[in-house]
Amino acid sequence: MLCASALSAQPRPLSPNVARYVSVNAPVVALTHARVVDGTGAAAREDQTIVIQGDRIHAVGSAGAVKVPAGAQVVDLTGSTVIPGLVGLHEHTWFGGMAVSTPMSVTAPLLYLGMGVTTAMTAGTMFAYQELNLQRAVDAGVVPGPRFLIAGPYLSAGPPNATSGDRLLTSPEDTRRVVADWAGEGATWFKFLGGETRAELAAGIKEAHARGLKVTGHLCSVTFTEASALGIDLLQHGFITNSDYVSGKKPDVCPPENMHVQADVDVNSPEVQASIRAIVSHGTAVASTLGVYETFIPERAHLDSAAMEMLSPAAQAEVRSNNAGLEKSGFTVPVRLLKKMMEWERAFVRAGGLLGAGCDPWGTGYLPGFGDLRNYEMLVEAGFSAEETVRIMTLNGARIVGRDKETGSIATGKIADLVVIRGNPERTPHDIYNVVTVFKGGVGYDSMKLREAAKGKVGIM
Numbered sequence: 001m002l003c004a005s006a007l008s009a010q011p012r013p014l015s016p017n018v019a020r021y022v023s024v025n026a027p028v029v030a031l032t033h034a035r036v037v038d039g040t041g042a043a044a045r046e047d048q049t050i051v052i053q054g055d056r057i058h059a060v061g062s063a064g065a066v067k068v069p070a071g072a073q074v075v076d077l078t079g080s081t082v083i084p085g086l087v088g089l090h091e092h093t094w095f096g097g098m099a100v101s102t103p104m105s106v107t108a109p110l111l112y113l114g115m116g117v118t119t120a121m122t123a124g125t126m127f128a129y130q131e132l133n134l135q136r137a138v139d140a141g142v143v144p145g146p147r148f149l150i151a152g153p154y155l156s157a158g159p160p161n162a163t164s165g166d167r168l169l170t171s172p173e174d175t176r177r178v179v180a181d182w183a184g185e186g187a188t189w190f191k192f193l194g195g196e197t198r199a200e201l202a203a204g205i206k207e208a209h210a211r212g213l214k215v216t217g218h219l220c221s222v223t224f225t226e227a228s229a230l231g232i233d234l235l236q237h238g239f240i241t242n243s244d245y246v247s248g249k250k251p252d253v254c255p256p257e258n259m260h261v262q263a264d265v266d267v268n269s270p271e272v273q274a275s276i277r278a279i280v281s282h283g284t285a286v287a288s289t290l291g292v293y294e295t296f297i298p299e300r301a302h303l304d305s306a307a308m309e310m311l312s313p314a315a316q317a318e319v320r321s322n323n324a325g326l327e328k329s330g331f332t333v334p335v336r337l338l339k340k341m342m343e344w345e346r347a348f349v350r351a352g353g354l355l356g357a358g359c360d361p362w363g364t365g366y367l368p369g370f371g372d373l374r375n376y377e378m379l380v381e382a383g384f385s386a387e388e389t390v391r392i393m394t395l396n397g398a399r400i401v402g403r404d405k406e407t408g409s410i411a412t413g414k415i416a417d418l419v420v421i422r423g424n425p426e427r428t429p430h431d432i433y434n435v436v437t438v439f440k441g442g443v444g445y446d447s448m449k450l451r452e453a454a455k456g457k458v459g460i461m
């Protein structure tokens with residue numbers, strides 16, 4: 001039953017700086033005649049009605065079965081598709097890969113929310129307090145943005161380095177203390193960056209898990225199978241970073257040929273298939289970031305003109321020059337390696353693995369939100385169905401961050417985190433970029449207004 005008081009209630013009070021981006025804010029909203037991909041992997045359903053009451057989904061079903069409550073604000077979505085809000089698992093709030101790394105404290109929340117990301121796990125930063133302050137400002141309703149889960153500073157290792165912004169770990173006990181300190185500051189995830197020893201990673205995982213917190217990593221010195229046996233929650237990037245596949249790898253050492261030799265590894269070999277089964281057996285999840293690696297492939301790297309408009313003039317010039325100089329840069333990805341990454345992710349899911357997705361913004365022109373949506377096209381290219389792809393980007397991500405009871409799919413009782421997309425991304429994958437309205441907790445944000453506010457500012461703020 002619809003709560004009677006809801007119909008007489010006023011729209012939620014919003015701060016002026018949030019209200020200016022909001023197009024729908026009513027106590028009861030009915031989205032009608034929508035095509036719905038609900039995030040569970042179920043087939044898309046046509047002509048659906050979604051009733052939002054307050055911050056929750058009150059009902060969802062066919063136009064004949066779900067009544068539009070009297071007094072509801074009705075939004076006719078004929079010709080549009082509704083998917084759950086995206087759950088991003090590698091969502092930086094700083095822009096790097098440039099001469100100078102700059103925070104995106106202003107632009108990242110606008111672009112993530114504007115492109116449909118309603119839950120964003122960050123995956124390391126050198127501006128950790130800015131990120132925590134950003135999370136608090138969003139949660140307090142001071143600025144618009146996704147719900148952030150903060151991973152705090154990069155946890156790395158290695159000799160003293162005057163220019164690193166990472167926390168350079170020195171021992172397992174040091175790692176344990178850093179995790180405890182940052183848990184106290186509000187970090188709920190921890191991101192290892194590939195130089196740590198197994199003992200350091202183990203200490204970090206133990207300390208995090210004792211507090212109900214989680215650990216992820218862009219690994220190298222520790223292999224995927226070693227880390228999953230130690231209990232890591234989420235492995236970033238998949239096949240390309242897995243040093244299990246580097247022959248002669250020494251324990252606790254990051255081999256320089258990692259991320260290169262994988263190009264010639266056979267995904268169907270018994271060894272690789274056994275490693276996938278080992279990762280799955282420990283329940284370790286993987287974050288797919290196919291889109292960002294495409295930006296390192298000379299034959300495929302392309303600059304998205306809508307994304308380029310978000311950059312400051314200086315950042316635009318630098319991104320263009322990075323793109324033009326890709327072949328001569330220190331790191332490129334061969335097309336055959338991308339194909340193998342796709343094959344590996346399909347095999348991982350086929351083996352029962354939990355795959356989510358993340359952006360990993362970078363100075364190759366790969367931006368918050370835009371990159372999350374590019375992953376849709378890449379995962380479809382990898383061979384996942386449209387519905388499976390949406391599940392990877394929504395409900396699977398929610399499971400990985402432990403919020404699947406609240407968000408990640410379109411179901412009665414869940415928080416109304418929804419993305420309204422003009423067109424049909426199942427028929428035309430590129431339609432995924434046609435984000436019109438993003439509902440976060442039942443409040444509908446105008447995607448264009450959010451994106452407009454970020455124009456020309458990435459690379460500055």
Ligand SMILES: [Zn+2]
Binds near residue numbers: 090092123124360
């Ligand atoms: Zn990253």
